Amino acid sequence: MSKTGKAPKEFVRFGLVGAVNTGVDFAVFTVLTHLGVLVLAAQVVSYSCGILNSFFLNRTWTFSARVRGKSPGQFLGFFLWNLAVLSITYGLLVYFHTHFAWSIIVSKIVATGLSMIINFAGNRWLIFK
Numbered sequence: 001m002s003k004t005g006k007a008p009k010e011f012v013r014f015g016l017v018g019a020v021n022t023g024v025d026f027a028v029f030t031v032l033t034h035l036g037v038l039v040l041a042a043q044v045v046s047y048s049c050g051i052l053n054s055f056f057l058n059r060t061w062t063f064s065a066r067v068r069g070k071s072p073g074q075f076l077g078f079f080l081w082n083l084a085v086l087s088i089t090y091g092l093l094v095y096f097h098t099h100f101a102w103s104i105i106v107s108k109i110v111a112t113g114l115s116m117i118i119n120f121a122g123n124r125w126l127i128f129k
Contacts, residue, residue, distance in 0.1 A: 063128035
């Protein structure tokens with residue numbers, strides 16, 4: 001199968017990894033806030049756990065056929081890419097909410113869907129090439 005033919009399978013796996021990452025993020029956040037950790041600190045730690053989980057699952061499962069050997073800068077690239085996508089997602093959310101007067105939830109859903117496509121493309125063609 002060509003690399004192009006693998007894209008749908010990789011996209012489904014990418015979505016499943018994203019769902020797991022969300023679960024990790026929420027679980028860690030819930031435990032930390034329950035233990036009395038400040039919300040900002042809990043968010044930073046829980047989001048970081050989600051990013052670590054995402055990197056390892058995407059590297060070893062989603063894009064495993066594309067990854068050859070170790071790349072020391074790969075995690076840094078992954079982290080920076082995720083920060084960029086986070087910024088894009090936030091920008092889209094604000095844009096949809098302010099320019100179209102969509103509810104914040106609808107804006108977040110649409111922005112998240114678009115950012116998933118952007119994030120997948122960057123991971124597939126830039127990070128795990």
